[in-house]
Amino acid sequence: MAKTEIQTHGLGSGPGAGTAGDAAPAVVLENVSKSFGDHHVLRGVSLTIRRGSITVMLGPSGTGKSVLLRCLVGLLKPDTGRVLVFGEDVAALDETKAKDREKLFAIRRRFGMLFQDGALFDDMTVYDNVAFPMRLHTDLSEAEIRERVIDKLHRVGLKGGEQKFPAELSGGMRKRVAFARAIALEPDIVLCDEPSSGLDPVMSATLDELIMEMHRSLGITFIIISHDTAEAKMVADTIGMLANGHLVAFGPKEEVFREDHPAIHQFFARETQGPIKVV
Amino acid sequence: MSKLAATIDAYWNKGLAFLRFAAHALRTQLTTLPPRDAFVSQFVDAGWGSLGLLTMLTIFAGLNLSVQSYGSFERFGGQDLIGMFAGIGGVRELFPVMAAVVCGARIGANLAASLANMRISEQIDAFEVMAVDPMRFLVAPRLWAATLALPLLCGYADFIGLGASYLGAVYQLDLDPGSFLTQVQDQVRMVDVFAGMFKGLLMGWMVAIIACFHGYTVKASDGAEGVGISTNLAIVHGAVLCIVVNLLLSWVMYG
Ligand SMILES: Nc1ncnc2c1ncn2[C@@H]1O[C@H](COP(=O)(O)OP(=O)(O)O)[C@@H](O)[C@H]1O
Ligand SMILES: [Mg+2]
Numbered sequence: 001m002a003k004t005e006i007q008t009h010g011l012g013s014g015p016g017a018g019t020a021g022d023a024a025p026a027v028v029l030e031n032v033s034k035s036f037g038d039h040h041v042l043r044g045v046s047l048t049i050r051r052g053s054i055t056v057m058l059g060p061s062g063t064g065k066s067v068l069l070r071c072l073v074g075l076l077k078p079d080t081g082r083v084l085v086f087g088e089d090v091a092a093l094d095e096t097k098a099k100d101r102e103k104l105f106a107i108r109r110r111f112g113m114l115f116q117d118g119a120l121f122d123d124m125t126v127y128d129n130v131a132f133p134m135r136l137h138t139d140l141s142e143a144e145i146r147e148r149v150i151d152k153l154h155r156v157g158l159k160g161g162e163q164k165f166p167a168e169l170s171g172g173m174r175k176r177v178a179f180a181r182a183i184a185l186e187p188d189i190v191l192c193d194e195p196s197s198g199l200d201p202v203m204s205a206t207l208d209e210l211i212m213e214m215h216r217s218l219g220i221t222f223i224i225i226s227h228d229t230a231e232a233k234m235v236a237d238t239i240g241m242l243a244n245g246h247l248v249a250f251g252p253k254e255e256v257f258r259e260d261h262p263a264i265h266q267f268f269a270r271e272t273q274g275p276i277k278v279v
Numbered sequence: 280m281s282k283l284a285a286t287i288d289a290y291w292n293k294g295l296a297f298l299r300f301a302a303h304a305l306r307t308q309l310t311t312l313p314p315r316d317a318f319v320s321q322f323v324d325a326g327w328g329s330l331g332l333l334t335m336l337t338i339f340a341g342l343n344l345s346v347q348s349y350g351s352f353e354r355f356g357g358q359d360l361i362g363m364f365a366g367i368g369g370v371r372e373l374f375p376v377m378a379a380v381v382c383g384a385r386i387g388a389n390l391a392a393s394l395a396n397m398r399i400s401e402q403i404d405a406f407e408v409m410a411v412d413p414m415r416f417l418v419a420p421r422l423w424a425a426t427l428a429l430p431l432l433c434g435y436a437d438f439i440g441l442g443a444s445y446l447g448a449v450y451q452l453d454l455d456p457g458s459f460l461t462q463v464q465d466q467v468r469m470v471d472v473f474a475g476m477f478k479g480l481l482m483g484w485m486v487a488i489i490a491c492f493h494g495y496t497v498k499a500s501d502g503a504e505g506v507g508i509s510t511n512l513a514i515v516h517g518a519v520l521c522i523v524v525n526l527l528l529s530w531v532m533y534g
Contacts, residue, residue, distance in 0.1 A: 119401035
């Protein structure tokens with residue numbers, strides 16, 4: 001574990017930030033901490049995600065970026081703090097209570113999630129994977145579903161091969177199918193855990209364009225985890241940086257670059273020396 | 280000593296977790312209909328997929344019953360009792376229990392491995408995030424499939440096993456076919472077959488709930504090794520439980 005002292009940047013974080021002028025924020029984290037045993041992964045993270053923004057969260061491997069995403073959808077429960085999604089505190093919901101579970105499910109229906117390794121259903125074809133959420137949560141006819149599935153698959157650059165099973169696909173193809181599945185219902189918020197890792201640069205750029213296109217046409221809020229600084233520069237309007245469990249920088253892209261925070265600088269300059277240390 | 284206490288504590292917690300899981304799963308199983316496609320594919324997997332193995336094993340077991348009992352009964356001229364022996368020992372105990380243990384192990388291993396694999400590859404989380412109850416979509420169809428397939432397999436094992444005993448007795452050991460059949464008719468009642476199938480029903484559910492528990496609760500961070508461990512535990516715990524429960528049931532039904 002990297003042990004470093006990093007000041008927490010106040011930039012744009014904290015409840016209330018970003019609410020000025022526009023609608024209520026999509027997501028607000030207040031002082032979220034999460035440990036596994038004596039391993040403190042998140043240490044008091046606070047941030048606000050504006051509705052209709054594209055936030056890219058950067059950070060070295062193993063700093064809890066995936067843990068953070070999982071807290072948003074209630075797959076993990078933070079030890080302390082609040083996770084407000086459209087005003088509802090996900091962290092306070094008790095899954096063993098039927099009523100809370102219903103609330104949680106109602107919130108989750110507003111999310112689409114691309115897992116780090118795709119998490120495609122092994123026993124379903126590509127087609128059925130993308131059709132699954134539509135069959136479940138909409139009244140669309142099979143013909144309408146077909147049209148949408150094919151459209152989504154075309155958008156991620158997959159023509160043909162709808163009847164293949166995930167095991168028959170390359171890693172990059174699986175990821176694209178998983179992205180198609182995540183946006184299948186055109187949800188309010190799409191979470192992407194490292195969408196570009198494992199993709200070639202051209203495919204990665206195609207996916208970035210798709211993200212921006214979905215953002216423009218549907219106003220989807222994206223929260224994207226990435227190692228890819230080029231991707232962050234291209235798609236983000238907000239950039240966050242997580243290191244050692246702290247949110248060391250968070251704010252509008254131009255501001256974050258202008259401030260030239262050491263951790264951000266190190267990340268973009270690909271320097272081995274700096275606040276982020278590999279032990 | 281504190282190590283022992285910690286071990287006991289760990290088992291205790293695991294036991295509690297199992298009971299909670301089983302209660303939740305049973306509630307889901309009984310209050311919601313499992314998705315049809317998932318159930319059908321699980322049922323075909325559990326039932327049809329076990330037929331080859333079960334057929335082969337019960338043929339050998341049935342033949343063996345005849346051959347073994349012939350050796351013992353012949354000494355006092357009682358070789359004609361083979362039909363009775365195969366009927367009682369086979370239909371009441373050997374065939375259904377063998378079906379339950381062997382097919383149970385096979386089915387349990389499959390269930391545990393498939394769920395564990397879905398856990399480590401985050402497929403179960405994906406269900407959760409899609410606001411789908413994995414208990415209903417993944418666990419319940421598996422429970423129903425095993426609970427309904429195993430009694431059918433037990434009934435099937437009776438016929439194949441008894442048939443093999445008959446063929447062995449008549450064609451290998453030259454016994455009188457009429458006497459074999461009369462004894463079977465005298466000794467084996469249809470209710471014995473149903474009792475075996477009832478055992479299969481109970482064991483099917485128990486094997487499945489244990490397997491689902493081990494598979495479902497595997498830690499994602501344990502990776503492929505976790506899949507192996509959970510599969511192993513499913514087989515061992517399922518088989519032990521089958522034997523113990525069978526003994527208890529035999530006591531209750533025939534004791
Ligand atoms: N369910 C879990 N149980 C125990 N430790 C976990 C769990 N999930 C994540 N961790 C640990 O938390 C740390 C952060 O993990 P993660 O969020 O996946 O990192 P990343 O920033 O690369 O996505 C890692 O050290 C990981 O081992
Ligand atoms: Mg990660």
